[in-house]
Amino acid sequence: MTPTSFSLFRRIALPVGLLAMAAAAQAGGVGWDESVNGDLSGDGLSPTFVNLLAGDTTVRGVTGRAEFGSPVDRDYFTVVVPAGFELSALIVLPGTVPLVNVGFIAVMNGNTFTVPPDTQSAAGLLGFALYSENDIGNDILPAMAIPALGSSGFTPPLPAGNYAFWVQETGVGVAPYGFSFAVTAVPEPATALSMLAGLALLAGALKRR
Secondary structure (H helix, E strand, O other): OOHHHHHHHHHHHHHHHHHHHHHHOOOOEEEEEHHHHOOOEOOOOOOEEOOOOOEEEEEEEEEEEOOOOOOOOOEEEEEEEOOOEEEEEEEEOOOOOOOOOOEEEEEEEOOOOOOOOOOOOOOOOOEEEEEOHHHEOOEOHHHHHOOOOOOOOOOOOEOOEEEEEEEEOOOEEEEEEEEEEEEEEOOOHHHHHHHHHHHHHHHHHHHHO
16 A cells, blocks of 8 residues: 555545444433432332433432431432443442442342342342442442352443442441443444445555555
């Protein structure tokens, strides 16, 4: 390929690839912020629906309790990972401040959270994780995926489907938390191969020139 042909290839082929990636991954946004949208549901059988967007969607809330013996402010919400996408990461956001060094987040299949909050077993959960300020900026989805205390475990990323989440702390006080849900497109083999074939033909035509 001559320098002129290579330059033309870069001007044509690279924008094509960038446009394809842009179409598959849109910007995310704020899914829920308790300071703006109000409290997330405290009832696992009627969780708050949080709309996940392609890209990164944030969920921010607070948990904890007023005093020992008082009810715990548990947060339950449900999400849908649409067909053709996957939940590829769950990032702990700055501003997360657990009361007793760690907070708790769990996930299960479905639109409701049926595992009772006073359970001593993780049976019925896909997985759970204990997070701390040391996890800020980190993806805790792999930690959630490890089977433990009866949870089934899973292989990240989480595929398309309905999922319910449970966040809580049992310490006294207010514990703010924030998570970023990274939803990314699942590459379709036929589409990817078609794009590669088209670029190969374009490269061949430019080389002949």
